Amino acid sequence: MANYNTSEFRSGLKFILDGDPYTIVENDIVKPGKGQAFNRVKIRNLKTGRVIDKTWKSGESVEAADVMEVEMEYLYTDGEFWHFMEPTTYEQHAADSNAVADVLKWLKGQEVYQVTLWNGTPLSIVPPNFIELKITECDPGVQGNTAQGATKPAVVETGAAIKVPLFVEEGEMVKIDTRSGEYLSRAK
Amino acid sequence: MNNWKPSASLAMLKRRAQLLANIRRFFMQRNVLEVETPALSQAANSDPYIESFALDKEGRFLHTSPEYAMKRLLVAGSGDIYQICKVWRKEEAGSYHNPEFTLLEYYRVGFDYQRLMQEVELLITLLLTLKKPAKYYSYEQLFIEFLQLNPHKTDHSSLIACVKNKIPRLEMGDEASWSKQDLLDVLLTHYLEPLFDKDCLTFLYDYPVTQSALANIRITAKEIEPAVAERFEVYYGAVELANGYQELTDANKNAQVIAKELEQRKQQQQRVLPKDQYFLEAMERGMPKTSGVAIGIDRLLMCVARKNKIEQVISFAWDRA
Numbered sequence: 332m333a334n335y336n337t338s339e340f341r342s343g344l345k346f347i348l349d350g351d352p353y354t355i356v357e358n359d360i361v362k363p364g365k366g367q368a369f370n371r372v373k374i375r376n377l378k379t380g381r382v383i384d385k386t387w388k389s390g391e392s393v394e395a396a397d398v399m400e401v402e403m404e405y406l407y408t409d410g411e412f413w414h415f416m417e418p419t420t421y422e423q424h425a426a427d428s429n430a431v432a433d434v435l436k437w438l439k440g441q442e443v444y445q446v447t448l449w450n451g452t453p454l455s456i457v458p459p460n461f462i463e464l465k466i467t468e469c470d471p472g473v474q475g476n477t478a479q480g481a482t483k484p485a486v487v488e489t490g491a492a493i494k495v496p497l498f499v500e501e502g503e504m505v506k507i508d509t510r511s512g513e514y515l516s517r518a519k
Numbered sequence: 520m521n522n523w524k525p526s527a528s529l530a531m532l533k534r535r536a537q538l539l540a541n542i543r544r545f546f547m548q549r550n551v552l553e554v555e556t557p558a559l560s561q562a563a564n565s566d567p568y569i570e571s572f573a574l575d576k577e578g579r580f581l582h583t584s585p586e587y588a589m590k591r592l593l594v595a596g597s598g599d600i601y602q603i604c605k606v607w608r609k610e611e612a613g614s615y616h617n618p619e620f621t622l623l624e625y626y627r628v629g630f631d632y633q634r635l636m637q638e639v640e641l642l643i644t645l646l647l648t649l650k651k652p653a654k655y656y657s658y659e660q661l662f663i664e665f666l667q668l669n670p671h672k673t674d675h676s677s678l679i680a681c682v683k684n685k686i687p688r689l690e691m692g693d694e695a696s697w698s699k700q701d702l703l704d705v706l707l708t709h710y711l712e713p714l715f716d717k718d719c720l721t722f723l724y725d726y727p728v729t730q731s732a733l734a735n736i737r738i739t740a741k742e743i744e745p746a747v748a749e750r751f752e753v754y755y756g757a758v759e760l761a762n763g764y765q766e767l768t769d770a771n772k773n774a775q776v777i778a779k780e781l782e783q784r785k786q787q788q789q790r791v792l793p794k795d796q797y798f799l800e801a802m803e804r805g806m807p808k809t810s811g812v813a814i815g816i817d818r819l820l821m822c823v824a825r826k827n828k829i830e831q832v833i834s835f836a837w838d839r840a
Contacts, residue, residue: 358613361708362708364759364762365730366568366700367705369704383688385690386688388696389611391690
């Protein structure tokens with residue numbers, strides 16, 4: 332397996348530490364007036380998402396991680412695994428419950444997701460920034476009340492609970508920002 | 520897209536100009552002569568921890584500090600001199616590092632390093648308009664006070680244990696690859712420096728001899744005290760600003776230091792460099808007793824303007840140069 336020297340440290344670089352895959356968030360150099368330089372690095376564990384601080388003596392190296400980010404279509408779940416497919420090769424990948432934990436409430440068939448693969452296995456999945464989903468539960472709409480900013484709770488087809496304006500009806504398609512979980516507009 | 524723009528604000532460039540004017544006035548008042556020396560020279564710094572940029576076809580190197588040439592001026596009888604110049608070091612850019620940076624280097628003939636420290640305190644106190652007096656620690660005092668270990672006398676395994684205990688973030692790897700000095704360096708940069716008082720200068724002096732570079736080494740007659748390098752560093756908070764020396768004037772010892780550094784470079788498979796013959800010849804002629812110091816202007820400006828990224832004080836930082 333390839334190694335990365337500290338001089339190659341850049342944000343986004345993926346490597347293995349204590350058996351887990353990490354990505355570099357921030358890299359800085361510390362050097363005494365005379366003597367050994369050090370790399371002070373913020374790294375994110377790609378499995379747990381935890382960010383930690385590390386220091387290496389400059390010139391040391393770390394083991395490169397075989398980590399790729401691939402766009403894939405969500406197919407279905409069999410209850411134990413969630414199945415995704417690469418649209419060009421039709422190759423399928425099964426993600427376990429850890430990998431889908433954060434994306435579960437935005438998972439919808441045929442939608443395209445950013446899948447991080449580590450040694451060919453899905454590690455984490457990021458939903459598209461904007462997604463269109465059907466409202467499956469909410470109180471009836473209130474006509475004429477369109478712009479006052481008042482909201483009511485609603486549930487969408489993937490199970491996510493959101494807040495929508497009072498005029499939105501059950502069965503309508505709405506556009507949502509998955510990063511904030513906020514309603515943006517009615518979908519056409 | 521916007522990388523044609525300066526990385527520092529125009530207001531910052533005015534503060535830089537003001538800082539330089541204040542420094543020049545300080546030296547004018549003290550009759551210290553401003554000089555210039557070549558930036559492109561035929562020899563390079565032999566320090567294994569500093570790498571020069573080389574012009575291979577021309578056989579020239581960009582200087583990493585004007586030290587060698589300024590010492591030749593001192594031998595030639597210049598008296599007190601200072602220089603403000605760009606220097607280049609092949610290293611990574613970081614929050615406090617730009618591979619091209621501005622140095623103030625100055626030499627005081629007849630001063631010992633203790634007296635030079637006092638003058639540097641005055642200079643930086645004026646430039647940063649500081650209210651509190653500086654704190655002074657010898658390297659030994661600092662390690663004893665905050666780590667209860669004597670840096671000159673402690674052994675490798677005690678240092679390894681101390682580093683593991685105090686710096687859990689460190690990925691140490693092979694313990695045998697750490698020299699005693701590497702361990703002291705990591706304790707200083709990762710544990711001790713962050714403890715320095717945030718709003719005053721800290722002077723650290725009398726370094727282990729393994730960190731002497733071209734500083735004089737003091738050996739006490741009775742050999743009760745460990746030998747130390749008469750070298751100092753100046754910090755504002757945890758930011759290292761300056762590095763000063765009681766200059767090594769003995770020609771043979773200067774030649775030995777350079778030969779040793781070149782040998783170390785060879786062993787570490789680093790670039791082989793020519794010896795600076797002009798410097799060594801000058802040393803043969805006899806250098807007056809002198810103390811000298813190099814002060815990082817960009818970092819000084821960061822402290823004046825309270826910025827924490829060096830690119831904010833440089834017109835066009837490394838990635839925009």
